Amino acid sequence: MQESIDLNADMGESFGPWKMGDDAALLDVVSSANIACGFHAGDADVMAATMARAVANDVGIGAHPGFRDLQGFGRRRMDVPHATLANQVRYQVGAAQGMARAAGGAVRHLKLHGALANMASENENLARACYEAALSVDPDIIIMVLAGTAQEAAARSLGARMACEIFADRAYNADCTLVDRRQPGAVIHDADRAAARILEMLRAGAIIAEDGTHIPTRIDTICLHGDTPEAVGIAKSLRAGLEAAGVRVARFEGARG
Numbered sequence: 554m555q556e557s558i559d560l561n562a563d564m565g566e567s568f569g570p571w572k573m574g575d576d577a578a579l580l581d582v583v584s585s586a587n588i589a590c591g592f593h594a595g596d597a598d599v600m601a602a603t604m605a606r607a608v609a610n611d612v613g614i615g616a617h618p619g620f621r622d623l624q625g626f627g628r629r630r631m632d633v634p635h636a637t638l639a640n641q642v643r644y645q646v647g648a649a650q651g652m653a654r655a656a657g658g659a660v661r662h663l664k665l666h667g668a669l670a671n672m673a674s675e676n677e678n679l680a681r682a683c684y685e686a687a688l689s690v691d692p693d694i695i696i697m698v699l700a701g702t703a704q705e706a707a708a709r710s711l712g713a714r715m716a717c718e719i720f721a722d723r724a725y726n727a728d729c730t731l732v733d734r735r736q737p738g739a740v741i742h743d744a745d746r747a748a749a750r751i752l753e754m755l756r757a758g759a760i761i762a763e764d765g766t767h768i769p770t771r772i773d774t775i776c777l778h779g780d781t782p783e784a785v786g787i788a789k790s791l792r793a794g795l796e797a798a799g800v801r802v803a804r805f806e807g808a809r810g
Contacts, residue, residue: 593627619666701729709810
């Protein structure tokens with residue numbers, strides 16, 4: 554079992570008067586936050602408030618770009634030319650940097666959202682286009698990748714600082730991709746089960762797929778989704794379980810591949 558692990562959550566996904574998730578409560582538990590940049594969710598006011606609280610809580614700030622798809626919450630697959638997609642990533646990273654700086658913080662990492670992330674986990678060229686775009690804005694940005702997928706291969710090929718991520722609240726296929734949300738059991742809602750399976754993966758040093766397959770991997774950070782109703786409960790249960798097992802929750806450093 555490793556000595557420390559980062560715990561991250563996707564957040565900043567409210568929009569105007571529509572509230573999604575309990576970001577304030579999550580920011581009391583996690584060590585890194587992936588904050589929506591306005592394309593799939595969030596807006597300027599939400600970004601500002603979320604980043605200010607992240608800075609106050611000493612939580613690492615990440616840009617969380619996705620497809621321009623507010624209605625579909627960025628979870629609909631889209632066919633966007635790579636050059637255009639690269640510019641959209643640059644645009645979102647720039648927005649995150651500006652809001653973080655105004656809050657007295659800085660963007661440490663980048664993590665792709667939703668369908669864009671899923672497609673990048675399957676397509677190394679698409680992942681590389683997104684990561685090259687982010688690195689063109691900030692060469693030292695840490696790329697958070699879905700461990701064991703084409704995302705990791707792309708980040709390694711670029712020599713980028715990287716954090717390998719596994720999910721507490723999502724089921725896995727045997728190729729390290731996530732089970733489609735439309736499938737039964739794809740999203741894990743039980744806090745105790747989520748904590749137990751993560752501890753099992755950390756002890757094994759591997760992702761454990763639904764069919765029992767073990768895929769050895771580097772694990773730097775654990776994610777949960779802030780938009781699920783059980784997010785805060787899962788976060789608290791997971792942190793308590795990690796600490797009880799002697800694992801310290803702390804921000805990742807982002808080692809090069």
